[in-house]
Amino acid sequence: MSSGRSFYITTPIFYVNDAPHIGHAYTEAATDVLSRWHRQAGDDTWSLTGTDEHGEKIMRTAVANGVTPKEWADRLVAEAWKPLLETIDVANDDFIRTTDPHHEHNVQVFLQKLYDDGHIYAGEYEGYYCVGCEEYKQSSELLDGTGEYEGQLVCAIHSKPVELLRERNYFFRMSAFADRLLALYEEQPDFVQPDSARNEIVQFVKQGLNDLSISRSSFDWGVKVPWDESHVVYVWFDALLNYATAVGLSDDPEQFARRWPATHVVGKDILRFHSVIWPAMLMAAGLEVPKQVFAHGWLLVGGEKMSKSKLTGIAPREITDTFGSDAFRYYFLRAIAFGQDGSFSWEDLHARYHAELANGFGNLASRVIAMVGRYVDGVLPAPGESTAAEDEIQRIVAEATANADAAIDRLALHEAIGSVWTIVDALNGYITEQAPWVLAKDETQRDRLATVLYTATEGLRALAVLLSPVLTTTTPVLWSAIGAEAALGALRDQPIRDAGRWGQLPAGATVAPLEPLFPRIELATS
Numbered sequence: 001m002s003s004g005r006s007f008y009i010t011t012p013i014f015y016v017n018d019a020p021h022i023g024h025a026y027t028e029a030a031t032d033v034l035s036r037w038h039r040q041a042g043d044d045t046w047s048l049t050g051t052d053e054h055g056e057k058i059m060r061t062a063v064a065n066g067v068t069p070k071e072w073a074d075r076l077v078a079e080a081w082k083p084l085l086e087t088i089d090v091a092n093d094d095f096i097r098t099t100d101p102h103h104e105h106n107v108q109v110f111l112q113k114l115y116d117d118g119h120i121y122a123g124e125y126e127g128y129y130c131v132g133c134e135e136y137k138q139s140s141e142l143l144d145g146t147g148e149y150e151g152q153l154v155c156a157i158h159s160k161p162v163e164l165l166r167e168r169n170y171f172f173r174m175s176a177f178a179d180r181l182l183a184l185y186e187e188q189p190d191f192v193q194p195d196s197a198r199n200e201i202v203q204f205v206k207q208g209l210n211d212l213s214i215s216r217s218s219f220d221w222g223v224k225v226p227w228d229e230s231h232v233v234y235v236w237f238d239a240l241l242n243y244a245t246a247v248g249l250s251d252d253p254e255q256f257a258r259r260w261p262a263t264h265v266v267g268k269d270i271l272r273f274h275s276v277i278w279p280a281m282l283m284a285a286g287l288e289v290p291k292q293v294f295a296h297g298w299l300l301v302g303g304e305k306m307s308k309s310k311l312t313g314i315a316p317r318e319i320t321d322t323f324g325s326d327a328f329r330y331y332f333l334r335a336i337a338f339g340q341d342g343s344f345s346w347e348d349l350h351a352r353y354h355a356e357l358a359n360g361f362g363n364l365a366s367r368v369i370a371m372v373g374r375y376v377d378g379v380l381p382a383p384g385e386s387t388a389a390e391d392e393i394q395r396i397v398a399e400a401t402a403n404a405d406a407a408i409d410r411l412a413l414h415e416a417i418g419s420v421w422t423i424v425d426a427l428n429g430y431i432t433e434q435a436p437w438v439l440a441k442d443e444t445q446r447d448r449l450a451t452v453l454y455t456a457t458e459g460l461r462a463l464a465v466l467l468s469p470v471l472t473t474t475t476p477v478l479w480s481a482i483g484a485e486a487a488l489g490a491l492r493d494q495p496i497r498d499a500g501r502w503g504q505l506p507a508g509a510t511v512a513p514l515e516p517l518f519p520r521i522e523l524a525t526s
């Protein structure tokens, strides 16, 4: 069923040299939940992820490993990045690599147009360059080194010395776009979100913009500048264009018109690239700017940002091997307000897994299904007359559906899941109050028992649909167990914005026994 709406969402492309950690998986999981929700709502949805494979640092690492940069990237994509997507069950529509010939060609087409239109000029540049960031740093972004780097200037992000470089480069006249960018932030207040991120960007651009050096001639692992092949395109300029070349920029106008503009989910450390440089590039080319750039926060472990260099990197498999991909997706998107920093700890994960997934949701499903099996031989009874208790459940299910959808529109994933969870809590309370095990002992209460069992099972039907973008492996099991697969078709085909409409599961549906969706897990003590 089509809603007539279009939704195109992207993750940042992975820097291929990184080791996948839970920070990458967090971005992917969030983007995947958003795209699955929109797809199941009938929106014309496209989700893109991929890898960033050019630049000096990748070339240096490849050489150190005795292979070509392309061979190096091929290996990392196959052994690290595509497996990461499987580990957390991401259903992306496309995976772009910046070494794809199609991408490289269209970067050149884009660049040539900017050059022909006078947005690019040749100039001299001298500055402090961080190889880790792949960018020239302003003096405000440098610190005095300590320890082995005493007496040198180091990058504030990498804590490694920067190099003083002087190059004849090509420059993008980004300074010319400061006013138009400020007007954009003003006219579309949700262009950069959350508000804290937006304010930071507005302050930054208000100070005025420098032109951007967009080529390098000291190494050759990159897209060649079409009119001067002694230069390669600055890696960020190349990387940002992936969002557009992947959906047909320059060579498939129909696809481009259908998908563009995109919603970009990014980490806040790369917000400026996406909300300043990228829209300025698009403005220069006469193209529409993105729909939105949303910066999520950092995952903190022991108070520090997650990264390999800080030795706090946790591989997603360490979590999914024990807790499963559903718990990974649920935990990070529920426990952390999307857009703010959040702390990860094994204890918190373990506690929420048991309290919310195993006891809250999993146990609810098990109990309801077991009672339908025990009291009415696994055949869903037709409900009798509703009381205020049933009306209240129906109201909560309808309200949770509408609230969750509105929260998804704001990319407030934690609120969306929280809204759906009001159904879990309400159904648990309902069962305790209605006590079907008491009704089952009384022959005169058969009608009432039927109403309670139907209400609880129909509530599970709504939960399976609403949670399916998050809990991708357990909800189909539940769907099948309550007989919905046979009665209503595949879970992924259920229109999610319609999940709150009561009474979809027909009486007579066959309810089958269910293994625990979230078995108890003992946390190894060390």
Ligand SMILES: [Zn+2]
Pocket (backbone or CB within 6 Å): 130, 131, 132, 133, 134, 155, 156, 157, 158, 159
């Ligand atoms: Zn750096």
